[in-house]
Amino acid sequence: MDANLLSSYIFAVIVLNVLLGLMAYMTYFERKIMAAMQDRVGPNRTGPLGLLQPIADGVKLLSKEDIIPKHADRRIFLLAPLFSFVLSPVAAAVIPFGDSIEVFGHEVNLYVADINVAALYFLAIGSMAVFGIILGGYASANRYSLLGGLRSAAQVISYEIILGLSLIGVFILSGSLSLVEIVSQQNETLALGPLQLPNWFILSQPLAFVIFLIAAVAETNRAPFDLPEAETELIGGFHTEYSGFRFSFFFLAEYISMIVISLFAATIFLGGTDGPILDGVWWLGLKACIFLFFYIWLRTTVPRFRYDQLMGLAWKVLLPLVLINILLTGLIRLWGLGML
Amino acid sequence: MAAEVLVFNLLSGIAIVAAGAMIMMRNPVHSAIALVITFVNVAAIFVMLRAEFLAAVQIIVYTGAILVLFLFVLMLVNPDDLPEFHGARPLQQVFGFGLGIVLLAEIAAAILTRTVVAEPGPWTEEGMAQAGGNIQAIGQVLYSGYVLPVQATALILLMATIGALFLGRPDEDEEPSPSRRTVATISLAHTRGSDEPEIAALRAANVKHEAGDRDIIMARDADEFTSTPAEEEMKERSE
Numbered sequence: 001m002d003a004n005l006l007s008s009y010i011f012a013v014i015v016l017n018v019l020l021g022l023m024a025y026m027t028y029f030e031r032k033i034m035a036a037m038q039d040r041v042g043p044n045r046t047g048p049l050g051l052l053q054p055i056a057d058g059v060k061l062l063s064k065e066d067i068i069p070k071h072a073d074r075r076i077f078l079l080a081p082l083f084s085f086v087l088s089p090v091a092a093a094v095i096p097f098g099d100s101i102e103v104f105g106h107e108v109n110l111y112v113a114d115i116n117v118a119a120l121y122f123l124a125i126g127s128m129a130v131f132g133i134i135l136g137g138y139a140s141a142n143r144y145s146l147l148g149g150l151r152s153a154a155q156v157i158s159y160e161i162i163l164g165l166s167l168i169g170v171f172i173l174s175g176s177l178s179l180v181e182i183v184s185q186q187n188e189t190l191a192l193g194p195l196q197l198p199n200w201f202i203l204s205q206p207l208a209f210v211i212f213l214i215a216a217v218a219e220t221n222r223a224p225f226d227l228p229e230a231e232t233e234l235i236g237g238f239h240t241e242y243s244g245f246r247f248s249f250f251f252l253a254e255y256i257s258m259i260v261i262s263l264f265a266a267t268i269f270l271g272g273t274d275g276p277i278l279d280g281v282w283w284l285g286l287k288a289c290i291f292l293f294f295y296i297w298l299r300t301t302v303p304r305f306r307y308d309q310l311m312g313l314a315w316k317v318l319l320p321l322v323l324i325n326i327l328l329t330g331l332i333r334l335w336g337l338g339m340l
Numbered sequence: 341m342a343a344e345v346l347v348f349n350l351l352s353g354i355a356i357v358a359a360g361a362m363i364m365m366r367n368p369v370h371s372a373i374a375l376v377i378t379f380v381n382v383a384a385i386f387v388m389l390r391a392e393f394l395a396a397v398q399i400i401v402y403t404g405a406i407l408v409l410f411l412f413v414l415m416l417v418n419p420d421d422l423p424e425f426h427g428a429r430p431l432q433q434v435f436g437f438g439l440g441i442v443l444l445a446e447i448a449a450a451i452l453t454r455t456v457v458a459e460p461g462p463w464t465e466e467g468m469a470q471a472g473g474n475i476q477a478i479g480q481v482l483y484s485g486y487v488l489p490v491q492a493t494a495l496i497l498l499m500a501t502i503g504a505l506f507l508g509r510p511d512e513d514e515e516p517s518p519s520r521r522t523v524a525t526i527s528l529a530h531t532r533g534s535d536e537p538e539i540a541a542l543r544a545a546n547v548k549h550e551a552g553d554r555d556i557i558m559a560r561d562a563d564e565f566t567s568t569p570a571e572e573e574m575k576e577r578s579e
Contacts, residue, residue, distance in 0.1 A: 116473050120396035127404020138415050153412040157405055
């Protein structure tokens with residue numbers, strides 16, 4: 001086997017395990033931060049400062065009884081959580097974690113794959129991941145789950161369009177769909193007279209950034225767009241009937257896709273691994289943490305949307321805005337190239 | 341090379357089996373899942389042909405959007421309510437068979453003209469590299485030689501959207517007639533009967549809603565829930 005391929009595989013295994021570990025502690029930090037915001041203490045019983053809580057939770061979920069409802073569509077019911085769980089970390093394969101490093105005399109690239117349609121690949125995986133939720137909702141043979149699945153279908157289709165279109169401005173400016181290329185372009189400096197700024201796309205595409213952020217929250221089914229699992233009305237929605245480790249698959253998938261979409265946002269809009277002093281990986285991690293904190297902050301601050309507000313926001317507000325953004329970016333790009 | 345052939349055979353085999361399963365399955369949701377498997381395998385074959393853009397579009401458009409909408413509709417409909425599947429009429433069968441043959445012939449012609457008879461088209465690997473990659477190549481072809489069909493397709497899709505909006509528009513009556521409207525009232529704020537004196541006082545004083553355009557509606561006890569046609573309610577109150 002060729003050495004490059006082998007190092008890609010090894011790197012993929014490392015990324016997968018790091019994501020799973022991060023995910024566990026993401027739940028811990030979410031609970032701690034939420035507790036702080038709500039003037040509570042948060043988990044503090046298991047281990048020092050409650051640090052062993054995620055492990056205890058994991059053991060608890062794995063050892064619980066796996067219940068399959070009598071009238072459930074058995075095969076789909078068993079398949080649906082796997083669908084979610086397998087697809088969410090797969091999207092991380094195209095994210096560049098830094099420049100290549102030297103290991104045992106081999107040049108090892110810090111990404112699993114650099115494909116020329118990396119950004120589209122990311123969107124494609126995201127659009128597939130919703131099947132887990134829809135099928136889970138359908139197979140449970142439960143009205144609430146079915147409603148959760150239906151909501152998810154409508155929500156994800158609407159917000160996927162917004163998510164994809166908000167990236168087009170970046171593609172127009174960078175002229176590439178490859179994340180490695182997009183990051184390397186953001187490493188350059190943007191000189192505005194005496195002002196030296198990093199050429200991050202958040203500066204040239206601020207509107208697209210805001211829209212992407214909103215769509216990303218909706219895409220991962222997080223508050224305030226968590227209508228597919230709205231506890232107060234749907235009793236958990238698509239995962240009402242799931243228990244034990246099948247439930248934990250949905251749970252894992254949600255948190256991993258949060259982490260992955262944060263990494264993606266940091267890569268596209270915040271210059272990815274670009275930054276002084278520290279290594280690229282740390283910068284990428286720090287920037288992703290900003291987004292993750294934002295997710296939690298939103299959850300504690302903003303009440304859940306009503307369903308028609310959610311759809312209205314996507315189609316009547318965000319879609320026109322994002323189309324205007326594409327038009328303006330295109331015109332400016334043509335003008336910059338001297339073709340207008 | 342041998343590995344590539346093996347992988348291709350595996351992918352196309354799964355795609356064909358899944359396509360067959362899509363037709364044979366009794367449950368429409370199972371059919372939809374079989375179709376997902378077909379689409380994903382076809383996308384993988386596109387990747388093997390170094391048409392990554394096509395693969396991504398295949399997944400985003402077909403799997404991520406169209407099939408999700410399919411499932412959306414299928415989940416809304418109880419499978420028992422679906423009409424019985426029945427064979428087509430003889431004329432339809434002949435026509436369908438003929439169209440199938442034409443489609444197969446087209447595909448065969450496209451393959452044969454490129455491989456057996458003539459030299460390969462302009463988009464070999466070198467041609468693509470010259471255009472700067474397969475996204476750039478597709479973009480150039482779509483927006484130069486095929487610009488008219490692209491625009492025509494866009495127009496047709498726009499017409500379809502407007503058509504759907506037209507069909508799904510709400511009824512034209514500005515306000516539904518009182519006979520079709522219902523008034524629902526529920527009160528959870530008081531214990532049974534505790535507020536009857538106040539209500540009686542309000543009724544006696546003929547107090548109106550803040551806007552002054554309608555009566556205040558009040559339920560007389562906590563368990564009372566009314567859903568009466570508005571016509572009767574209005575008649576009752578006007579008496």
